[in-house]
Ligand code: ADP
């Protein structure tokens with residue numbers, strides 16, 4: 262049909278002409294028809310647009326002149342077509358008013374039934390198509406270079422695992438072997454998991470992707486290079502689908518993470534090292550802290566040593582002076598006696614300090630044997646009875662009111678003498694703080710956890726600093742009249758009894774010192790309130806020149822129900838001994854007395870009254886502790902319990 266239409270195209274009749282024109286316009290190509298003389302006889306709008314010729318210029322134009330804007334010579338193609346041979350298309354650029362166009366030009370010979378020759382030109386604008394093709398080629402080239410530049414190895418396989426494509430890195434990894442299939446690759450790589458399990462070929466990530474799985478971040482160990490050096494790789498693999506969602510192949514990307522794995526290992530090792538370092542530093546720090554607390558301990562010990570030295574010097578100075586004078590006046594018996602007494606007194610003072618410091622120092626808990634059930638209520642009663650005669654004087658003449666609240670069953674395990682000593686110190690401090698009078702409150706309590714005794718006063722109270730330091734041995738705010746040993750003793754005694762001592766105080770607001778003993782302190786089974794010892798009321802002659810000691814011992818003995826006759830020197834004592842009316846049971850005498858030695862008095866008494874129970878109280882080295890003349894010897898400072906026990910004749 263087209264051919265028959267073109268048959269008439271060279272010499273068309275009127276109807277044929279219009280049919281031909283319609284046909285030419287309908288074809289989406291630039292078309293023109295040349296007759297046997299190669300003159301232009303028909304054109305379409307696309308041809309005219311391409312060549313820039315209008316209809317009037319076009320008709321009758323020679324074929325050689327009919328492509329004025331073609332940028333290449335078309336003579337050869339025209340001649341071939343005119344000669345009757347079929348022509349291959351040629352690509353020719355045209356200078357079009359809208360810019361350069363690339364046209365695929367085809368010249369076809371036309372021979373009609375009458376033998377008339379002509380030529381048909383068909384021009385197809387391929388500019389866009391060519392641009393697209395070039396773009397595509399460029400993109401592919403770019404993709405390929407990206408593909409090759411990737412540091413990861415990329416392999417594309419077909420559905421059977423045959424290698425389709427590999428990038429430069431993949432080729433590099435198997436430069437010699439060039440595996441052509443997944444199986445060959447698997448044989449070379451011998452992949453294993455990090456914990457050493459060898460993978461079968463069907464377990465390879467690529468094989469899994471070929472079964473439709475997306476494999477992500479699989480870490481495997483493989484052998485690489487001719488030497489089979491192990492390498493660690495991270496593998497990702499994806500199936501590739503055709504438009505019908507059938508798996509056509511797979512793409513597998515492998516990244517060498519040997520170095521990363523090594524670094525991770527290193528980081529772990531480093532982390533371990535850091536942790537060890539932190540531990541070492543921590544223990545160093547602990548050691549430093551220990552050193553710091555040792556420094557504090559040493560400072561406290563230093564203070565203790567300084568205090569002891571001070572007191573020892575105070576004791577030694579008069580002893581040395583007296584010793585010197587003793588030597589000088591050896592012939593004068595009165596002077597000798599006087600110096601001996603002074604020496605004894607000074608030594609006693611030193612011994613007393615030593616004993617008190619000792620009670621602070623020995624903080625380690627008591628161990629059983631010497632312990633007994635101690636009723637705190639009884640202790641309180643005793644201390645009150647012992648000290649009451651001195652309250653007024655101690656409180657500088659003020660009236661002291663006692664408030665006592667004693668909980669039944671306040672029993673602990675311990676040493677009565679020490680507990681009594683602690684309470685004595687607390688009561689003394691309370692009285693000292695209440696110059697001018699006040700209220701002395703003593704309470705014992707028992708609860709589920711502890712048994713306690715608290716001594717409160719309404720006195721001056723303590724500043725923050727004093728409260729912090731009050732337990733330190735030799736810390737005192739009382740100048741020469743204080744020793745700074747009272748609370749230190751209290752502290753040591755509380756500790757020895759596995760308890761604690763607490764101060765509650767503020768300047769101007771009075772003070773409470775509380776001794777608390779945990780229930781564990783007393784573990785023996787249910788204890789009946791201890792029977793107060795069967796009081797044998799004794800008649801006692803007490804010989805002591807030191808005022809405070811004498812008052813103290815007298816009060817103590819009287820509180821135990823005894824009758825006491827107290828005198829100050831040998832002479833008075835001898836008088837009392839000679840006087841039968843008093844009915845003496847016991848003699849307790851100090852050794853260093855102003856008008857003679859206690860030992861002389863002991864001999865005198867023993868001779869006069871052989872049945873008398875005789876005891877000496879001394880801080881001075883006794884002549885002979887087993888002196889047959891006396892029944893007991895007590896060292897100063899005298900423990901109240903010891904004294905009472907000796908008087909009763911228990912020991
Ligand atoms: P001393 O009584 O010989 O000074 P202590 O060890 O008994 O030594 O007491 C130390 C210090 O604690 C005292 O000097 C005083 O400042 C303070 N202190 C102790 N008890 C009381 C109290 N009840 N009220 C106020 N201050 C007190």
Ligand code: MG
Nearest residue numbers: 689690747748
């Ligand atoms: Mg004190």
